[in-house]
Amino acid sequence: MARISALVGDVRRALVARHYSVRTEGAYLGWIKRFILANRLRHPLELGHREVEAFLTRLAVEGRVAPATQNQALCALLFLYRDVLRVQLPWMEEVVRAKPQRKLPVVLSREEVRMLLAQLDGRAWLLASVLYGTGLRLMECLRLRVKDVDFQRCEIVVRDGKGGKDRRTLLPRSLVEPLQVEVERARVLHASDVQAGFGEVWLPHALARKYRSAAREFGWQYVFPALRRSMDPRDDLERRHHVDAEFVSRSLKRARDRAGIAKHVTAHTLRHSFATHLLEAGYDIRTIQELLGHKDVATTQIYTHVLNRGPHAVLSPLDR
Known part of the structure; x- marks a missing residue:
């Protein structure tokens, strides 16, 4: 052992x-x-x-x-x-591969999104609105830093997203004011942490060594900080991290139940709905690919299953 x-x-x-x-x-x-x-x-x-x-x-x-x-x-x-272990394994040809399944994403209608958001309030409402309004992945949303939200240009910069890539996505104008309030709330929390002798946030890679004071700068703090400080598992230092992903999951599940929505709803469902509704509105698939941060447009093409409900809808012979 x-x-x-x-x-x-x-x-x-x-x-x-x-x-x-x-x-x-x-x-x-x-x-x-x-x-x-x-x-x-x-x-x-x-x-x-x-x-x-x-x-x-x-x-x-x-x-x-x-x-x-x-x-x-x-x-x-x-x-x-x-x-x-520094052991090179030979190529494993005997492995039985799991059978790939092409599954269509769960997508909410615009009315279902409205019903879902109506059952949320406070920070849970804001997080769900950001997920649906920007198409961010859940952890991309939770790890947002203050400096990466541009209120003047209505843009959000995603740093070190899936695959280690940076990208830009839109910031809905309707969320500018609520997000500014959230940022001010983060500012107050950060000031109290600094006063208590804390205030350093975790920085990726070697940035903490390269920029000694960056960890205490407000621009590097999380937009959605946790309510309490906790021990960082990486180095056992007490820091304020971002909101726990489970908070979002639990909030969405309760809101779905109260709204009477039968579909399985997760944070990623809001991302799927973002892409689908943009396609339905006639936006170019390449633009949506960039907003979502997909490496290959083939990944984005899974959302084209909705085009039969777009402006050039395919009508059933029965409807005709």
């Missing part, structure tokens, strides 16, 4: 050194622990590509996981062997 505990520590340090996010760190460690447990606590150095193949195959055959889930497990185990 001591060797396993030491290995987990090595994996965590390797992930931090390569600037993986906390969520990715948790996911990778989870898969590595499951792999070790599935092999009766044997150390991975005693195992090889056959055991990795068998583990991934069981996920697909017995666990019936989605292709993305199986791929995440594969990436975690490849990271373990390649970057921590």
Whole structure:
């Protein structure tokens, strides 16, 4: 067990050194622990590509996981062997791949969005409105820094989004005033933290070393700060982080139930609805691709399933 505990520590340090996010760190460690447990606590150095193949195959055959889930497990185990144990695994041709499924996104109608937002208030309403009005991913929204919201140009700059890319998206004019109020609230919290001897926010990569005072500057603070300070798992320092993602999920679930919406509603549903409603309004798919931050326009094309309800709607022969 001591060797396993030491290995987990090595994996965590390797992930931090390569600037993986906390969520990715948790996911990778989870898969590595499951792999070790599935092999009766044997150390991975005693195992090889056959055991990795068998583990991934069981996920697909017995666990019936989605292709993305199986791929995440594969990436975690490849990271373990390649970057921590320094063992090069041969290409695994025997793995049974999870069957890919093309699923259409859950999209709310404009009326359903209105009903959903009507059941929210305060910060929950603002977060949901930003998600629907900008098309941001949930963590992109929660990690917004004050300096990246341009109220004059009505723009939001997404830093280090999915794939490590920066991009710009729009800021709805109707959200300018509510967001300004939220920023002022963050300013008051930050001032109280500084007065109490805190006030430093977590900075990505090596920015904290490069710009010594940046962590205490207001521009780097989160637009949606948490109500309380907490210990940072990266370095055990007490900081004020952003709002917990679970707060948004719980708020949307309660609002959906109160609004009587039968569809499954998550933060990503609002992103899907943003893209779909822009397409229905006749906006160019390339423009929507840039706003969403998709690497390939083929990813954005999944929203074209709505075009039969746009200005050039396809009518059923029965309706004719």
